Amino acid sequence: MNSEKVIEVSGLSKKFKEVRAVNNLNINVHKGDVFGFLGPNGAGKSTTIRMLLSLINPDQGKIKIFNKSLSKNRIEILRKIGAIVESPDFYGYLSAYKNLEIIGKISGKEISGKRIMEVLEMVGLDKRYKSKVKTYSHGMKQRLGIAQALIHNPDLIILDEPTTGLDPQGMKEIRDLIIHLSKDEKKTIFLSSHILYEVELVANRMIIINKGATIIEGEVKDLLNTADLKVTFEVNDPHKAKNLIQDKIWFSKLDSVVDNKLIFNITTDEIPPLNRYFVENAVDVKAIVPKRSLEEFFLNITESAG
């Protein structure tokens, strides 16, 4: 990990009337990171991103990007950022090509036709570059959103739910694109999502927020440590299964028994011997469901927010 900070947010807060959207949030993103910004819907992700892009003025807190204060160096900072904020919206009465040309000009850069076609090809829209955007599907607009974020070759790319509305193939392509931008083009990526799995596949660091505040933050590999696994064994006779392991090491790792399910805090390596032990002692195992505690935890806050 590079120690150079690209985004440094401290004590960030924003209130809309009586609703506290962001509450004393601290974020540090380092150069070269693919930083996952996770939280359920309504957690304050988009509000935070809007503050990072100066669409919204914070009530409190400091935002430094590229080691400079955003409030004092807005234009200089935005020159090096490409972003998608929530749903991708464009001038529907113009073509994709014209939209990108205008965006380039607003950015103060004369973007060449070659570059426009290059990014359109990158997101798979090169064949429809002349079509008016109002004829595009949501997924196509999402791709165009990514194209506009990349058009001026920024150093920091902020993506707010970039795979929303895409089909599985499209989602995979976007993930591959993120990996390509990070590994090959050395971009720093700030990826907001409400899907843990999506972040897990591409990010090296992440933060989970809920109700505008930090819940947990760290390296993805640490946070998703397999040692944290909760494994559910669904059996035909839970009492018999529980009695069988009374004098075994597994008993100390039994977390709970719910209906015909025994939930253990064990590693993946311990699953086969335990399964074998049950089967050899005439306990039928109907299903084994491994779930990481972070995943379960995230699912819980997502469900409670939903």
Place this chain on the structure above:
Amino acid sequence: MLTLIKIEIYKIFKKWRTYISFIAIGVLIPIIHIAMMIEGEHSIDYMTRNLKQSFIFVGNLLNGYLISYVILNSLVVHIPFLIALVAGDLLAGEATAGTYRIIITRPVSRFKIICSKFFAGIFYTNLLVLFLAVMSLGLGILIFGTGELIVLKSSGIIIFERGDVFWRFLAAYAFASLSMSVVAGLAFLFSSLVENAIGPIVSTMAIIIIFIIISAINVEFFQSIRPYLFTTYMNSWRLLFDNPLNLKEILESALILLSHSAIFFAATVYIFNKKDILS
């Protein structure tokens, strides 16, 4: 900045609603011309029937100048709606479409964004008034020719010589542009407050109608606030058809209208700079 203004003008003229105004004027004015071809002489006779008992009228009284004067009198009240239609959409339209995010996340100051949109709106306003001038005066002269202009005032009747009229019309249309720029400024201000273009259009028209009604009611209180209403000066182009010209009053009216435009613009800049973009 010039690039931004060009982009905004391009966006305005890529929208269908922009052409509604031009189509409306392009259809309405020829209809007025046709009506004047059919009924014009009768109207002139009716207008001058008392005077004909004392004076002899010679020359072409039903001419392009007279028709243009009539149109200017009647349309300058309705043109604000056509102006608000586009100016009210300049900022609110971006909010409705969600495209504020595209512009404001770019390395350009909010002040420049506002300036470019405002000037594009003023460009459209002036172009529309120019189109009105070409359609009413140009087409009028083409169909009816030129002649003396007869103007009825509360103080009496003024007849301008043929050679003394054209420049007055040019100045009158320039003044009408200034009046309409105030309307554009007001619609633009309302446009910065909301996220739907209907609100600014309705609000602008409501303000204009209320101010006109207040001005028309002959109550001392209303008459005392009349000088502070911009609508009072919107028809000051008529001062250019006085003889002799009251230059001081014309300049004062122009200055007041300019001040209103500047105030509306400054208020828009202040509001937009503080605005949280939530759309």
